[in-house]
Amino acid sequence: MRRRKIVIFSFSKILIQLVIFLKCPRGEDGYTININQVEPGTSNQINKMVSAMSFYAYRLMVRSTENRVLNYRQLLHQYLFDMYAKIEAGRLLFIRLNQKKLRVDEYIHLKDAITNDSDPANHGKLVILPSTFSGCPRNMHEYAQDAITYGRHGGKPLLFITYTFNPNCKEMAQNQTNGQSKTDRHDLVARIFRQKVKNLMNVLVKGQVFGSVKYWLYSIEWQKSGLPHSHILIWLTNTLRLKQIDDIISAEIPTDKNLYNIVIKNMVHGPCGAFNSLSPCLKEGNCSKMHPRQFIKETQFATDGSPLYRRRKPKDGRQTATVKMKSDSVVIDNRWWIAPYSPLLLKMFDAHINAECCNSVKSIKYILKYVHKGSDQGVFTAHSSNNCIDKIFE
Numbered sequence: 001m002r003r004r005k006i007v008i009f010s011f012s013k014i015l016i017q018l019v020i021f022l023k024c025p026r027g028e029d030g031y032t033i034n035i036n037q038v039e040p041g042t043s044n045q046i047n048k049m050v051s052a053m054s055f056y057a058y059r060l061m062v063r064s065t066e067n068r069v070l071n072y073r074q075l076l077h078q079y080l081f082d083m084y085a086k087i088e089a090g091r092l093l094f095i096r097l098n099q100k101k102l103r104v105d106e107y108i109h110l111k112d113a114i115t116n117d118s119d120p121a122n123h124g125k126l127v128i129l130p131s132t133f134s135g136c137p138r139n140m141h142e143y144a145q146d147a148i149t150y151g152r153h154g155g156k157p158l159l160f161i162t163y164t165f166n167p168n169c170k171e172m173a174q175n176q177t178n179g180q181s182k183t184d185r186h187d188l189v190a191r192i193f194r195q196k197v198k199n200l201m202n203v204l205v206k207g208q209v210f211g212s213v214k215y216w217l218y219s220i221e222w223q224k225s226g227l228p229h230s231h232i233l234i235w236l237t238n239t240l241r242l243k244q245i246d247d248i249i250s251a252e253i254p255t256d257k258n259l260y261n262i263v264i265k266n267m268v269h270g271p272c273g274a275f276n277s278l279s280p281c282l283k284e285g286n287c288s289k290m291h292p293r294q295f296i297k298e299t300q301f302a303t304d305g306s307p308l309y310r311r312r313k314p315k316d317g318r319q320t321a322t323v324k325m326k327s328d329s330v331v332i333d334n335r336w337w338i339a340p341y342s343p344l345l346l347k348m349f350d351a352h353i354n355a356e357c358c359n360s361v362k363s364i365k366y367i368l369k370y371v372h373k374g375s376d377q378g379v380f381t382a383h384s385s386n387n388c389i390d391k392i393f394e
């Protein structure tokens with residue numbers, strides 16, 4: 001029997017039927033590059049094409065009628081992953097075919113090479129990834145440049161806020177159907193998280209809840225199986241005095257009943273140390289987040305400039321709390337495991353929101369750490385070396 005190779009172009013409309021045939025029981029087509037857009041209202045075809053991202057965003061939209069794709073659970077993840085790969089392949093192909101428009105001949109390395117060796121034919125073809133392509137070195141470099149400019153003009157940022165998505169929020173519960181668990185709906189997690197970050201930024205920047213904002217900067221991280229979280233840096237127009245810090249940041253168990261429940265649910269670190277020797281925060285037997293802390297009557301700055309938040313004693317009328325552990329429960333006071341938080345933001349967003357008064361410009365480096373680390377890489381390729389610099393392959 002003669003064997004033959006079957007090669008499927010990554011933009012083929014039958015790709016999805018071959019990868020996940022359960023998704024297309026009637027052989028429905030997937031995305032291909034020649035689908036025309038239509039005029040809203042008249043449904044007449046126009047001379048513009050539908051992008052892969054618009055096509056799949058439409059397929060994934062939550063609707064009043066049932067959307068079958070969203071009920072595929074684990075298979076939905078596979079579908080999202082494969083289709084994103086298709087979207088990215090489309091973007092890369094566009095970049096490869098439009099290098100002239102991206103003015104590659106202006107890029108500095110090519111100019112240098114031609115200056116040093118006058119024959120351009122020796123330099124192959126330069127394929128460059130522009131800064132508009134998320135995650136590429138030029139894109140990260142641009143963000144780092146922006147951050148350094150903020151630092152130069154505004155000094156050190158005043159607030160460092162970390163917002164982590166709460167998968168038990170009411171928006172998740174309202175949209176899960178047919179007995180789905182939270183891990184079955186990564187599309188919902190992404191969508192709700194995006195809306196919440198936008199709201200949080202509006203509250204901080206336009207609502208000016210902590211005062212007028214001069215500059216702001218945030219990054220979103222989404223590590224492997226962890227929840228999405230956002231690191232936010234805020235430069236305020238006026239500096240914060242010690243007394244003002246207590247008004248916006250607390251590290252104590254609150255007396256307000258509503259806030260108490262939110263803090264105990266979201267802001268208690270650990271248990272670690274003698275209560276749990278397997279806690280991931282432990283480094284050589286000590287908590288890397290430096291718990292338990294000392295009782296402190298007033299907020300003060302340590303010698304290195306880092307803030308030590310007020311943590312008052314129970315005998316001064318402050319609250320204690322009972323935290324459940326695997327088999328036991330333990331009574332904690334203000335020294336134990338309460339991460340600094342903003343009472344206002346916690347009440348508004350009911351999630352883990354760590355708020356800290358910033359003491360150094362190093363925090364800028366922390367939130368842009370992927371500029372230094374580089375992104376995770378798992379793709380390799382073998383091709384002939386013909387003196388060709390190709391940033392897409394790299």
Ligand SMILES: [Zn+2]
Pocket residue numbers: 269270271272273279281282287288289290291
């Ligand atoms: Zn710890």
